[in-house]
Structures are given as C-alpha cells and as structure tokens.
Amino acid sequence: MSTLTTEDRAGRLPAESPGRGPGRGRGRWGRWLTGWAFVLPAVALFLLMGVYTIGTGLALSFAKWNGLTPEWIWVGFQNYLDLLYADPVLAPELRRAAWNTFQVMVAVPALTVAISLPLAVALNSVRRLRGVLRSVYFLPYVTTGIAVYYAWRYVLEPDGAINVLLGSVGLGSLSQPQGFLGNPDTALPTLILVLVWSSVPVATLLYLSGLQAIDPNVIEAAHIDGAAPRQVLRRIVWPLLTPLTAAIVLLGVRDALHGFQIFLIMTNGGPGGHTDVLGLQVYRLSFMKELAQTLGLASALGWMLFAGALLLTLVNARLLRRIR
Structure with a gap:
C-alpha cells in the first residue's frame, strides 16, 4: 500500500485540491x-x-x-370611499350585491358539503358499476359551463321543462308563470341550486379520495365495537375528512366572491337586482360603462374582493390548524 511522502504532502498546493480548480x-x-x-x-x-x-x-x-x-x-382613496358609502347611487347597489354574494357564499358551500359527503359515502360502498356511476356524477363538471347555463335557463323558463313537469304530476301550484328566474323570490335560490349542482362533482371526488385514504381497519374496529353506520360517519369519518371539507368550503367561497358567469348569462343581475353579485358589478364597471371613468372603481372593487378572499383564507387556515 503506497503512502504520500512528506515532500508530496508539503508540495501539494491548495489550488490543486479536487473541486477547487x-x-x-x-x-x-x-x-x-x-x-x-x-x-x-x-x-x-x-x-x-x-x-x-x-x-x-x-x-x-x-x-x-x-x-x-x-x-x-x-383620486387617491376616493374610489374606495365611493364604493363603500360616498356615492349615493353606486354604494346602495353594491350593498345589495354584497348581501346577495354573502347568501351565495354561505349557501353554496353548506349545500355542497351536505350533498357531496353522503353521495361520496354511497359511491364508495358501491361494488358494481362504480366507475360508471362516478363518471355520471362527474359529468356536470366537465360539461362546458356556458352551454349548461343556457340549458338551465331554457329549462327554467315559464314554458320550460320544470313548469311542464310540475303541471303534469298535479303540482301546478308550485310552478312559476313568470319562470323561476323571473320571480324575485325564487331567482337567487334557483341560481344557488344550479351552482351547487355544478360544484358537487368536484366535492364528491375529493371526498371519495379522502374516504379511500382512511384505513379500513379503523372502520372495521368501530363496527366490531357496535358502532352504527351513522355513528361511524359522525365520529370517525367526518373528523378525518375535516381538511377536505375546509378545502371544499374555501372553493365555494372563492366561486361566490369572484364568479359571475352564471349570473351574467342566466339573469344579468335581474329581476330588479335580486341576483346581482359583486363579481358581476366588477364586470359591469369594467366593460359595460362606455366612455365612463369607472375602470378605477372596478379595480378598487376587485382589490376589495381580493382582500376579503385573502382574509377568509387566513381564517380558514387558522381554524384548520386548531382542528388538527
């Protein structure tokens, strides 16, 4: 075995060492x-x-x-002040749109969770035709949104399919002669149901992935201990799916704050502003006010919506950390 001599060691320069050349x-x-x-x-x-x-x-x-x-x-902060209270015409419209947005922001996530979780549990327990059923329930999400909204508007018209169906089964008193989108009392709830219909597929898919990630031994142990299916869902499955539920709620809040396509296509904020939302107000201030100096107002309202969405995201993350 060869070794370096003293002269070799002394003569080797640092610049010649490996990795330093x-x-x-x-x-x-x-x-x-x-x-x-x-x-x-x-x-x-x-x-x-x-x-x-x-x-x-x-x-x-x-x-x-x-x-x-x-x-x-x-103009400095004048745009923000006009949106909040200073403008006698715009501020009341925005307050009404904010109230409608709040209703959508609360109702859509709540109904989505209430429908998608039991649906995911049922699909997860199906053994035959599981793939076909999942594809059928996921179909509303992959269908083009604008085409679906126009189809829904046709179905909800005064002579649409829903009114005809209600009349044919003897429930004509529930039909709407002016259409479900033309009645101020039913327009916003109808749009909320359409939004829930379009958001349930993604929520169901998320819940399915969460259910399949749960250890089957935990569920089996609960059944052996005598827990009923309802108790298993409430005491075991629901707490384990809390992070997914928070994500689904956050997606629903995001759609309520920034989405406006369905309101623009199906009602354009009508009748009488009963389906007007903040996202639709941003669109109008940006593109529908010809030769009016309202782009600054639209930008200010957009930043206010961004701040609201960011605040809700931070609150959601804080609550999620506490739950964990």
Whole structure:
C-alpha cells in the first residue's frame, strides 16, 4: 500500500485540491447560466403578465380612467370611499350585491358539503358499476359551463321543462308563470341550486379520495365495537375528512366572491337586482360603462374582493390548524 511522502504532502498546493480548480468554478457558473437560460422565458412572462399587471391594477384603483385616454386622473382613496358609502347611487347597489354574494357564499358551500359527503359515502360502498356511476356524477363538471347555463335557463323558463313537469304530476301550484328566474323570490335560490349542482362533482371526488385514504381497519374496529353506520360517519369519518371539507368550503367561497358567469348569462343581475353579485358589478364597471371613468372603481372593487378572499383564507387556515 503506497503512502504520500512528506515532500508530496508539503508540495501539494491548495489550488490543486479536487473541486477547487479554476475549471471547477467555470463549470458551476456554466450550469447556473444554462439553468437561468431555460427558466428566463417563464420568469419574464410572469413579470410581464403577473407582477406588472398586478401593480398596474393596484395603481389604477387610486385613479379614474375610461380605458381610452392616455392619462389617468388620480383620486387617491376616493374610489374606495365611493364604493363603500360616498356615492349615493353606486354604494346602495353594491350593498345589495354584497348581501346577495354573502347568501351565495354561505349557501353554496353548506349545500355542497351536505350533498357531496353522503353521495361520496354511497359511491364508495358501491361494488358494481362504480366507475360508471362516478363518471355520471362527474359529468356536470366537465360539461362546458356556458352551454349548461343556457340549458338551465331554457329549462327554467315559464314554458320550460320544470313548469311542464310540475303541471303534469298535479303540482301546478308550485310552478312559476313568470319562470323561476323571473320571480324575485325564487331567482337567487334557483341560481344557488344550479351552482351547487355544478360544484358537487368536484366535492364528491375529493371526498371519495379522502374516504379511500382512511384505513379500513379503523372502520372495521368501530363496527366490531357496535358502532352504527351513522355513528361511524359522525365520529370517525367526518373528523378525518375535516381538511377536505375546509378545502371544499374555501372553493365555494372563492366561486361566490369572484364568479359571475352564471349570473351574467342566466339573469344579468335581474329581476330588479335580486341576483346581482359583486363579481358581476366588477364586470359591469369594467366593460359595460362606455366612455365612463369607472375602470378605477372596478379595480378598487376587485382589490376589495381580493382582500376579503385573502382574509377568509387566513381564517380558514387558522381554524384548520386548531382542528388538527
């Protein structure tokens, strides 16, 4: 076995040690530059479409602009004050839209959870045609939203399928001569049910994945101890699915705060503003006020919605940590 002599050890320079040569440094810099060359297009696109757009939108919320003139009129916090109380025309409309949004934000997640969890439990216990049933229940989610909304609007018209069906089975007193979307008392609840119908598939799929992740031995032990199926669902399954429930509720809140397509296509906020929501107000202020300097108001309202969604997300995360 050969060993290094004293002269060899003394003569070896630090620069000659492995990993410290000049070639090693050049190779590291070359890999670093190569990596950035691949990432740079995505970073540039994010800076252009993300950071620049967000910064411009925030600045626009403190100005008035109609989208055509080259200059903005800076007004400071006046846009926010007009939305909250200062504008005698706009502020009452926004308060009514906020109340409708709140109803949707509470009803849609609650009904989604109440329907999707039992449905997921039933589908999870099915042995035959499980894949077919899951595909059938997931179909509303993969169907084009605009086409579905137009179909629902046709079904809910005065001479639509629902009124015809109610009359044919002797329940004509429940039918709506002006249509379910034309009656101020039924318009918003009807849209809530349509939203629940479209959100249940995703929630059911999430609950199915959560149910399949639960250890079967835990359920079997509960049954051996004499627990009824309802007790197993309430005492064991439901606590284990709490994180998924929080995610489903958060998705429903997000759709209520930012979604407006269904309200635009099916009712356009009518009748008489009974289905007007904040997301639809942002759309109107942005695109429906021709030659009016309302883009700043739309941006301010959008940032207020963002702040509300962020606050609810933080509260949801805090509650979830406490539950865990």
